[in-house]
Amino acid sequence: MNNNPIGLFDSGVGGLTVLRSLQEVLPQENYIYLGDTARLPYGTKSKETIIRYALQCTDKLMEHNLKLLVMACNTVSSVALPALKEKYPHMDIIGVVEPGAQAACIASQKGHIAIIGTESTIRGKAYEHAILAINKHAKIVAKPSPLFVAMAEEGLIEGPLVEGIAAHYLDEIFKNTNAANTPDTLVLGCTHFPLFKKSIQNVVGNTVTLVDSAQTTAKAVQQLLKDKNHLRDSHDSQGSMRFLTTDDIAKFSQIGESFLGIPLKNNTVELVDL
Numbered sequence: 094m095n096n097n098p099i100g101l102f103d104s105g106v107g108g109l110t111v112l113r114s115l116q117e118v119l120p121q122e123n124y125i126y127l128g129d130t131a132r133l134p135y136g137t138k139s140k141e142t143i144i145r146y147a148l149q150c151t152d153k154l155m156e157h158n159l160k161l162l163v164m165a166c167n168t169v170s171s172v173a174l175p176a177l178k179e180k181y182p183h184m185d186i187i188g189v190v191e192p193g194a195q196a197a198c199i200a201s202q203k204g205h206i207a208i209i210g211t212e213s214t215i216r217g218k219a220y221e222h223a224i225l226a227i228n229k230h231a232k233i234v235a236k237p238s239p240l241f242v243a244m245a246e247e248g249l250i251e252g253p254l255v256e257g258i259a260a261h262y263l264d265e266i267f268k269n270t271n272a273a274n275t276p277d278t279l280v281l282g283c284t285h286f287p288l289f290k291k292s293i294q295n296v297v298g299n300t301v302t303l304v305d306s307a308q309t310t311a312k313a314v315q316q317l318l319k320d321k322n323h324l325r326d327s328h329d330s331q332g333s334m335r336f337l338t339t340d341d342i343a344k345f346s347q348i349g350e351s352f353l354g355i356p357l358k359n360n361t362v363e364l365v366d367l
């Protein structure tokens with residue numbers, strides 16, 4: 094069981110930021126990652142469609158004897174967690190929303206938290222509910238920021254254009270004349286957004302703490318495996334990584350590298366049909 098892979102899926106390559114964080118804390122684990130690039134983006138789709146796609150991705154990964162499933166997508170985590178848990182009641186499933194919400198509550202001294210994500214994530218209000226479940230007095234402001242997804246897919250992750258878009262979304266929230274009304278914490282509620290950390294921090298200023306749900310999810314996975322005694326033996330060598338995609342392998346590898354932070358060899362990527 095402990096040698097079985099951790100499965101992750103996302104609408105595309107964005108979830109590789111979660112895999113990257115997981116690899117940092119749990120390098121000895123085996124991973125299998127599915128990116129449904131053929132149907133990206135999920136963030137603009139209806140709840141019903143996102144749930145249907147998420148179930149198909151999960152069914153595919155379940156063919157690989159997973160020991161744990163990570164929904165490495167904020168959109169899916171926001172709307173499809175109950176459906177996945179219902180279909181697979183015995184599987185440990187971790188989404189990125191609850192770990193992100195917990196980290197935001199710890200980081201925020203004022204309890205005033207801003208969230209950015211895709212349209213579906215913001216519309217689903219899962220982050221709000223998760224934050225309010227921890228701190229019922231929290232003050233929350235949430236804003237969809239869909240252009241970041243397209244920019245990340247284009248490999249455009251810094252520079253004046255990126256800062257201009259960041260200002261377009263965030264100035265309204267953070268350039269408030271009354272400092273008491275300004276959040277002190279910003280949740281990057283989308284797998285693509287950690288790539289823009291530098292630019293976003295430049296725009297909101299250093300007094301605002303950015304919460305990256307990829308890092309906090311990796312810690313939640315580590316804790317769960319520890320608690321269940323399911324960690325792969327740390328004396329073993331580096332674990333393996335396998336990738337599945339529903340569209341062009343070369344494109345997945347090329348764009349995926351910037352998300353994963355290490356070269357992604359074409360021969361580790363397999364084309365699958367859902």
Ligand code: DGL
Binds near residue numbers: 103133166167168214
């Ligand atoms: N992976 C999605 C998320 O984290 C972003 C891309 C999409 O819209 O599919 O919300």
